[in-house]
Amino acid sequence: MAHKNILHMLTPQKHVSPFDLNMALDAGYDAVLPYAGVAMEEVTELVQDVIFSRPPDRGVRSAVFFGGNDAVLALDMIEATKKALVPPFGCNIMADPSGSYTTAAAMVACIERTLKNRHQKALKDVTIAVFGATGVVGYCAAVIAALEGARVKVVGHDGIERISKRAKEMEARFGIEVEPVDGSSDEKKTALIEDVHVIVAAARAGIQVLGKDQIQGASKLLVAADANAVPPLGIEGIDVMDDEEAIEGTSAFGIGALAVGPMKSKTEYGLLQRMIEADEPQVLDFRDAFALARTLAS
The missing domain is CATH 3.40.50.10280 (Methylene-tetrahydromethanopterin dehydrogenase, N-terminal domain)
Known part of the structure; x- marks a missing residue:
């Protein structure tokens, strides 16, 4: 039977x-x-x-x-x-709450692939600023990147207090180090991104996190990824369909939300199938999602 x-x-x-x-x-x-x-x-x-x-x-x-x-x-x-x-x-x-585990996994996998293809670098070689790290996608992206050895800055749009609590929670739960940073003004965000190699914009849909002038002033920037597909987009100058596309006025490459989307879907589908095909019970969270997503991205 x-x-x-x-x-x-x-x-x-x-x-x-x-x-x-x-x-x-x-x-x-x-x-x-x-x-x-x-x-x-x-x-x-x-x-x-x-x-x-x-x-x-x-x-x-x-x-x-x-x-x-x-x-x-x-x-x-x-x-x-x-x-x-x-x-x-x-x-x-x-x-996979709100698709956040598989979305974050797919986004970080796309960033990892772009760093390798365009700059011959790995996650452990870079500093990453995550905007929206108190939300579901940003939280998971920050933890995944830190677990892979990246130096991660989690940015608080409403000051340092709330993001500091989130950072301590991440550190206690996963044994990682992340740096909470105040991003409550354009001036503070501009100063912050001058010293990072990767930007992840995972703020609430319809909120522009960074403008084109700010991105073009980030001289060390290598990759920027935007999780937002609802106008205005999270990072001005990155189209939702961009997939390793050069960002105008920079040496960096952009990844848009709809480039991440298909890999997110393949990752969730793949984990669901893994449970169907398993001979022994599985326990799957965003770490398993990233392990699968990086094979899909390579």
Whole structure:
């Protein structure tokens, strides 16, 4: 008898993402079941219902996926799920809140590829400024880059206090070093980017983080990537379709949101398929997403 692959998709928000539902079904899941408004304290009971409803040798055919809009909460839900497992009963576990894990992974993979192709450099060779690091995509991009050895500056648009708390959280959780920086004015942002090699703009959609004059004044800049596809774009002078395109007036190359998008989708699709094809239960977060995305980018 064929055992169906079933994905239980949980989110703390009002709705489960239709994007993720479509992606999971296209990846090959036989059934994708949405659960909205899930609180942390409900995770254990739901997960144990998932694992105890099937014999241990069929646990790998069940999966739990966490969505939402909070990168850290999704990691906490993964940990709660792992604690809820009762061996030999198990299941696959994955998170991708607001697509942030796979988007950040794809973006950093594109940056890594561009550094190699255009400048013969690696992530460990550069300083990266991440704008929007309190958000889901920026947070994950900052952590991925720091784990790969980059010197990472996380920029606070509203001053130093909130971003400093986020930086301490990153450092405690992942054993990395990131530098919080005040980016609350154009003058401070201009001064900051004079000493960085890579810029990641992951601020809220429709907000311009940096203007063309600022980018052209960043003499050390090698690569700039913009996660925003909603006008005005996050970095003036980078088109949404740019993929290793020269940025006018600089020696740098730009990566636009719609160049990152296809790789993000392939990464999420690939992780979902990995769970379907696995012989042993998987636990997948943004680190696994980056490992896959960099193979897609090479």
